[in-house]
């Protein structure tokens with residue numbers, strides 16, 4: 001279990017992470033989504049003890065990372081596969097981690113096997129690895145201590161289609177065995193395929209979270225009005241699910257119902273359209289358009305279509 005509670009991280013005047021709260025539960029894969037600069041890496045870095053929170057907390061199995069006596073046995077972390085030491089072989093990288101964690105030497109070969117790196121590959125220097133091989137090595141390191149929690153930043157990055165399928169199966173199996181998986185990704189279609197739960201952030205704030213199926217089912221209609229607070233109240237007052245999205249809301253009410261409720265509340269609707277079947281990518285763009293620090297709407301976002 002990962003618990004993030006009212007987490008805030010400020011860099012000067014910038015709130016890179018702004019009052020973020022969510023949990024990632026055992027037996028489930030939680031996808032952490034957001035546009036560039038949204039605050040995903042900062043959140044994961046705090047969780048992994050690499051940055052300190054300005055306020056709030058991030059805990060693994062009830063403990064801050066820094067308070068875990070041998071963290072690698074509880075939580076496997078892969079934040080940047082390209083940051084591994086290029087001068088060491090893959091095997092040396094794993095042996096160092098195995099010794100640091102006080103694990104039996106046999107874990108090195110077991111972990112290599114888990115990620116599909118051959119003995120010959122493990123004897124090559126990391127600088128000669130492809131990004132996909134580095135991802136596999138990073139995951140081998142994360143799995144070395146047989147932790148119950150995995151935290152991965154963009155784990156599919158650099159993997160070919162077979163590698164992405166392999167990664168998906170590995171994470172699914174890990175969660176099905178009762179493990180907790182938190183992964184960040186821009187590969188929205190990939191996340192939609194693998195994540196049981198989704199936490200979406202924009203400009204450091206959570207803009208949507210919940211079970212993937214609920215989020216997709218809940219985003220049926222987008223309604224925009226001058227008074228979006230009153231609009232949300234009118235829809236929620238009639239028992240509908242409402243997710244704020246900038247100066248609009250996404251709701252599970254159909255367009256007709258939403259329009260009538262707005263009319264009944266005396267509100268001028270400026271946009272009303274169905275978001276049916278939009279998939280996670282449209283929802284991602286809609287939810288983050290108002291908050292994205294960078295031009296999300298105008299830049300092509302990888303869809304994982306190659307996956």
Ligand SMILES: Nc1ncnc2c1ncn2[C@@H]1O[C@H](COP(=O)(O)OP(=O)(O)OP(=O)(O)O)[C@@H](O)[C@H]1O
Pocket residue numbers: 011014016034035036037038039040041042043293
């Ligand atoms: N050490 C730092 N000093 C100052 N600002 C920082 C620092 N680290 C991150 N930021 C800023 O905090 C914000 C959030 O960055 P973060 O890397 O967490 O976003 P992200 O969602 O992981 O983005 P990406 O998908 O591009 O990796 C950005 O505006 C970034 O420039």
